[in-house]
Amino acid sequence: MPPRYRMRSVTTKLSGRTRTSLGALCGLLAGCAALAVAELVSAAVRPEAGPVAAVGGAAIDRTPVTLKDWAIRHFGTDDKLVLQIGILAVLAVLALFLGVLALRHRRAGAAGVLAFGVVGALAATGRPDSHSAVDALPSVFGAAAGSMLLYWLVGRLPGVRPGTRRVAGDEGWDRRAFVVAATAAAAASAAAGLLGRVLNSSGERADASRAKVVLPRPASPAAPVPKAAYLQLPGLSPLFTPNSDFYRVDTALIVPKVDATTWRLKIHGEGVTTPRTVTFDDLVQGRAGELIERDITLACVSNEVGGPYVGNARWIGVRLADLLKECGVRPPSRGGPADQLVARSVDGVTIGSPVEAVLDGRDAMLAIGMNGQPLPFAHGFPVRMVVPGLYGYVSACKWIEDIELTTFAAYDAYWVQRSWSQQAPVKTQSRIDTPRTPARVKRGTVMVAGVAWAQHRGIERVEVRVDDGPWQQANLAAQDSVDTWRLWSFPWQATALGNHTLTVRATDGTGVTQTEERTPTVPNGATGWHSVGVTVA
Numbered sequence: 001m002p003p004r005y006r007m008r009s010v011t012t013k014l015s016g017r018t019r020t021s022l023g024a025l026c027g028l029l030a031g032c033a034a035l036a037v038a039e040l041v042s043a044a045v046r047p048e049a050g051p052v053a054a055v056g057g058a059a060i061d062r063t064p065v066t067l068k069d070w071a072i073r074h075f076g077t078d079d080k081l082v083l084q085i086g087i088l089a090v091l092a093v094l095a096l097f098l099g100v101l102a103l104r105h106r107r108a109g110a111a112g113v114l115a116f117g118v119v120g121a122l123a124a125t126g127r128p129d130s131h132s133a134v135d136a137l138p139s140v141f142g143a144a145a146g147s148m149l150l151y152w153l154v155g156r157l158p159g160v161r162p163g164t165r166r167v168a169g170d171e172g173w174d175r176r177a178f179v180v181a182a183t184a185a186a187a188a189s190a191a192a193g194l195l196g197r198v199l200n201s202s203g204e205r206a207d208a209s210r211a212k213v214v215l216p217r218p219a220s221p222a223a224p225v226p227k228a229a230y231l232q233l234p235g236l237s238p239l240f241t242p243n244s245d246f247y248r249v250d251t252a253l254i255v256p257k258v259d260a261t262t263w264r265l266k267i268h269g270e271g272v273t274t275p276r277t278v279t280f281d282d283l284v285q286g287r288a289g290e291l292i293e294r295d296i297t298l299a300c301v302s303n304e305v306g307g308p309y310v311g312n313a314r315w316i317g318v319r320l321a322d323l324l325k326e327c328g329v330r331p332p333s334r335g336g337p338a339d340q341l342v343a344r345s346v347d348g349v350t351i352g353s354p355v356e357a358v359l360d361g362r363d364a365m366l367a368i369g370m371n372g373q374p375l376p377f378a379h380g381f382p383v384r385m386v387v388p389g390l391y392g393y394v395s396a397c398k399w400i401e402d403i404e405l406t407t408f409a410a411y412d413a414y415w416v417q418r419s420w421s422q423q424a425p426v427k428t429q430s431r432i433d434t435p436r437t438p439a440r441v442k443r444g445t446v447m448v449a450g451v452a453w454a455q456h457r458g459i460e461r462v463e464v465r466v467d468d469g470p471w472q473q474a475n476l477a478a479q480d481s482v483d484t485w486r487l488w489s490f491p492w493q494a495t496a497l498g499n500h501t502l503t504v505r506a507t508d509g510t511g512v513t514q515t516e517e518r519t520p521t522v523p524n525g526a527t528g529w530h531s532v533g534v535t536v537a
Contacts (some may be wrong), residue, residue, distance in 0.1 A: 019103060019157060019158070020100055020103070022157055022178075023099045023100045023102060023103040023154060023157065024096040024099045024100050025099065025182065026099045026102065026150055026153040026154045026157070026182075027095040027096050027097065027098045027099020027100065027101075027102065027109070027150060028092065028095050028096055028099065029149065029150075029153060029182060029185050029186055029189070030095060030098070030099065030113055030146040030147070030149045030150035030153065031091055031092065031094075031095030031098075031113070031146060032095075032186070032189045032190075032193070033142075033145050033146050033149045033185060033188070033189040033192075034051075034113060034116075034117070034142040034143055034145055034146025034147075035051065035052065035088075035091070035142060035146075035193065036142075036188075036189040036190070036191075036192040036193030036196065037141055037142040037145040037146070037189075037192055038050055038051050038120070038138040038139055038141065038142025038143075038196075039138070039142075039192070039193050039196030039197060039200065040192045040193070040195055040196035040199075041137055041138040041141045041142065041196075042138040042196065042200060043195075043196050043199035043200050045134055045135060045137055045138055046135070047200040047201075047254045048124075048127070048129060048135075048253075048254055048256075048347065049124045049130075049134075049135040049136075049137070049138050049139075050124075050138050050139075050200075050254075051116075051117075051120030051123070051124070051138060051139045051142060052084055052087055052088065052253075053253045053254050054120055054123040054124035054127060054135070054139070055087055055119065055120055055123045056080070056083050056084055056087055056253045057123070057127050057251065057253055058123040058126065058127065059083065059087070060083070060251050060253075061127075061128075061251075065418050065419045065420070065522050066522065068418075069302055069520070069521055069522060071083075072249060072302045072309075073302075073304060073307075076308070077247065077248050077249070080252075080253050083253070084253060091116070094112075094116065095113075098112040098113060098150065099150065099154070102150055102151070102154040103154060103157065106151055106154050106155060107151070109150055109151075109154065110147040110148070110150050110151040111147070113143055113146045113147040113150055114143050114144070114147045116143060117139045117140055117142060117143020117144065117146075117147075118139075118143070119139075120136075120138070120139030120142070120143070121135075121136035121139040121140055122136075123139075124136055124138070124139055127348060128347070128348025128349060128350075128414070129345075129346065129347045129348030130348070149185055152181075153178075153181060153182065153185065156174070156177065156178050156181060157178070200254075203257030203377075205259045205261075206257035206258055206259045206260070206377070206381075207257070209259050209260035209261050209382070210260065210374050210377070210381055210382070213260065213284070213368075213374040213382075215284075215316055215368070215369045215372070215373070215374065216284060216285070216286070216291060218291040218292055218293040218316050219286065219290045219291050219292070220290060220291070220292040220293065221293045222293040222294055222295055222314055223481065225239070225295070225480050226478035226479075226480070227478075228477060228478035229477050229478040229479065229480045229486075229487070230477065230487070231449065231477050231487045231488075231489060233434065233447055233449045233489060234434065235433055235434030235435070235436070235449070236433050236434055236449040236450065236451075236487065236489075237433050237450075237451050237487070239312060239477075239480065239484075239487060240295075240312055240313060240314060240371060241311035241312050241313060242371070243313070243370055243371050243373065243376050243379065245311070246311040246313060246370075246379060247300060247308060247309040247310065247311055248378050248379065249300045249302055249309055249392070250349070250398060251347065251349055251414075252347050252349075252399075255377050255378050256345075256346050256347055256377070256399045257377055258346055258381065258382055258399055260280040260381070260382035261280070263279065263280050263382050263383065263401070264277050264278070264279060264401065265277065265278040265279075265366070265383065265400060265401060265402065265403065266401070266402050266403070267323070267324070267327050267403045267405075268403075268404055268405070269338060269342075269403075269404040269405030269406055270337045270338040270405045270406055270407070271328065271329050271330060271336045271337045271338045271405050272327045272328055272329055272405050273327070273328030274326065274327050274328050275327065276323075276326070276327050278323070280368070280382050280383065283317070283318050283366060283368055283383065284368060286318075288318050288323055288366075289318040289319055289322035289323045289326070290318070290319060290322060291316060291317065291318060292316070292317065292318070292319050292363060292365060293314065293315070293316045294314070294315055294363045294365070294388075294481070294483065295312065295313070295314050295315075295480050295481055295483065295484045296312070296313065296315055296363065296386055296388045296455070296481075296483045296484065297310065297311065297312040297313075297388075297453050297455055297483060297484045297485045298310070298311060298312075298313070298386065298392055298396055299391060299392065299426055299429070299453065299455070300391065300392050300393070301391040301392065301393050301394075301420065301424055301521055301524065301525050302521050303429075303521065303525075303526065304520075304521060304526050305429070305431075305518070305526050305527070305528040305529070305530050306431050306432070306530035306531075306532075307431075307526075310429075310431075310451075310453060310485070312484050312485050313370050313371050314370070314371050314372065315365060315367040315369065315370060315386050316367065316368060316369035316370075317365035317366045317367035317368050317369065317383075317386065318365060318366045318368075319363065319364070319365055320358055320364040320365055320366055320385070320387075321358060321359045321361075321364060323366070324341075324358065324359065325359075329355070329359070329405060330359075331355055331356045331359040331360070332355060332356055333356060336355065337407075338355055338405035338406055338407060339354060339355050339356065339407050339408055340352045340353070340354065340355060340405075340406050340407055340408045340410075340411065340422075341353045341354075341355050341358055341403060341404075341405060342403070342404045342405075342406055342411060342413055343385055343397035343400050343402070343403055344397070344400070344401060344402035344403075344404070345397055345398060345399045345400060345401065346399040346400075346401050347399060349397075349414045350413040350414045351385070351393060351394060351395065351396070351397040351413055351414065351415070352394060352408070352411070352412075352413035352416060352422065353385070353387055353390065353394055353395050354390075354394075354408075354423055355405065357387065357389065357390060357395075357425075358387060362387070362388050362389060362456055362483070363388060363483065364385070364386070364387040364388070364395075365385070365386050365387075366383050366384075366385060366400070367380070367383065367384050367385070367386045368382065368383055379398060380397075380398030380399050380400070381399075383399075383400055384396065384397060384398040384399065384400055385397040385400055388455045388456045388483035389425055389426055389455045389456030389457070389483070390424060390425055390426060390455075391424040391425075391426055391524070391525060393415045393420060393424065394413075394415075394422075394423060394424045408422050408423075419522060419523060420522065420523050420524065421523045421524035423524075424524040424525060425456075426453070426454065426455045426456075426525070427454075427514070427525045427526075427527055428452075428453075428454040428457070428459075428506055428507070428508045428512065428513075428514040429452065429453055429454070429506070429514060429526075429530075430450060430451070430452035430453075430462055430488075430504045430505060430506035430514065430529075430530060431450045431451055431452070431504070431530050432448060432449075432450040432502060432504050432530055432531075432532050433449055433450040433451065434447070434448065434449050434450070435448065435502075435532060435534050436532060437532040437533045437534075438533055438534075438535065439532065439533070439534045439535065440534075440535045440536075440537050441494055441534055441535070441536055441537070442494075442536075442537060443494055443495060443497065443536055443537070444493075444494060445491050445492070445493060445494070446491075446492045446494045446534075446536075447489055447490075447491055447492075448464055448474075448489065448490040448491075448492050448502055449487070449488065449489040449490070450487075450488060450504060450530075451485045451486065451487055451488070452485060452486050452488060452504075452506035453484075453485035453486070454506065454508035454509065455482070455483050455484075456482055456483055457482060457508040457509040457510050458479060458481075458482035458483075458486070458508065458509035459476070459479065459485075459486040459506055459507070459508060459509065460507050460508060460509050460511065461473065461476070461506065461507040461513075462474040462476060462486075462488040462490075462504065462505070462506045462507075463504070463505055463506075463507075464490040464492070464502060464503070464504050465502070465503045465504075465505075466492065466500055466501075466502060467500055467501055471505070472490065474488045474489060474490040474504075475488060475489050475490065475491075476488050477489075482509060494534075494536045495536075496536060497536050497537070498535065498536060499533065499534070499535050500533070500534050500535075500536060501531050501532070501533055501534075502531065502532050502534055503529050503530070503531040504529065504530055504531075505529050514527065514529070515527050515528070516528065516529050
């Protein structure tokens with residue numbers, strides 16, 4: 001019979017550098033385990049209660065306006081991803097440090113992991129959308145798991161102090177046993193994290209409720225778009241922005257997935273003589289008011305001159321004025337006690353709109369559809385507000401669940417608390433889409449084109465200037481409506497070689513030309529003329 005061999009554990013002595021590296025590895029594994037367990041537990045609570053989302057949300061809430069505006073300018077819709085990566089990077093560095101600390105003070109290292117669990121728990125329960133102490137559970141369970149794992153793993157290394165007493169194993173260590181333990185911990189963490197991620201991202205009931213939505217034919221369809229409103233030019237924005245390309249600026253690190261079958265909207269507050277709770281079916285079936293379809297351009301207040309945070313879509317929804325009037329709401333001009341409508345999102349963000357603007361006859365709506373489809377989750381499914389003529393932060397509440405009538409004197413909404421103006425009508429703006437800076441063009445006719453917008457006033461004229469020359473009138477596409485942007489073009493005769501500057505300005509339907517004065521986005525929107533640099537070769 002062949003001889004039987006017995007596997008022996010391999011023991012060896014460690015250098016100081018190796019021990020430090022292994023301690024750091026233990027800390028990193030413990031940190032990963034803490035996040036993985038927290039992710040899994042958050043699937044049973046709610047995704048927004050996870051420590052990364054909670055801490056990220058708290059960071060957004062407390063970030064100075066100028067820094068937040070800088071992030072939007074430089075990272076665009078990836079700003080939230082950058083924030084999450086930054087949080088994970090900081091946690092990784094701290095985990096490495098705690099692992100090294102645990103080599104000499106094992107209890108202190110484990111306690112450090114617990115401390116970060118406390119931070120995550122406080123962040124989760126302190127968010128505007130938190131309604132229960134249960135939101136602390138993901139951070140608590142994750143920190144407990146990470147703390148125990150760090151204590152256990154580091155204890156398998158030689159020369160480790162649980163407090164002040166030295167433990168056995170100074171002469172050597174069982175390398176194979178440590179590798180098996182570390183691998184098992186990594187595998188378990190990966191499995192828990194992946195399962196939690198799958199459960200958190202599924203949103204099966206919300207997905208199913210959206211898949212079942214069939215947008216009805218509106219009682220008041222949008223007016224036919226004139227064929228001359230379209231311009232087919234390379235580099236020019238289309239008249240209607242595809243849903244996949246529509247800008248997204250909000251505070252939600254995790255896009256809320258709301259089940260339309262359980263969604264409710266509560267309308268209450270000052271001057272509401274008949275409080276009401278509205279369901280999604282009430283909106284779809286017209287019980288909450290007449291369904292309308294309108295083309296409306298939305299713009300973000302964080303959009304700099306020439307920026308991308310503006311888009312045009314065809315919306316379908318219930319006219320908000322009809323619903324409010326049924327609840328007894330009157331505008332301030334007719335004796336109503338409330339001058340502010342505060343819309344609250346499921347993620348706790350509040351947006352304050354002037355009641356007078358909502359009730360003055362414009363097509364303010366509770367939208368359920370966007371470009372012929374149910375609202376995408378990222379754009380507010382199942383229901384969002386759309387108010388033409390106002391920047392999004394004072395009108396376009398996504399994932400809306402509550403409307404309260406109050407006054408501007410009594411309450412400051414989320415963004416107003418962060419240095420933005422209480423009221424913010426959209427400012428007249430124009431943008432050159434093509435050519436773009438820096439551009440090289442051939443001598444001859446160069447088609448300059450772009451968009452201009454002044455929602456609820458419309459665009460009357462667009463002019464282009466080459467260098468310091470005279471203003472020349474651009475060709476305007478037909479106007480879809482006063483609430484949509486207008487496409488324009490200008491055939492530039494580029495005869496002079498060298499560098500040139502093209503500048504655009506627009507005049508709105510009231511005859512007011514946009515100002516040249518350059519102002520930042522804070523506190524109520526940027527102003528100034530958009531220019532691009534072009535080289536004629």
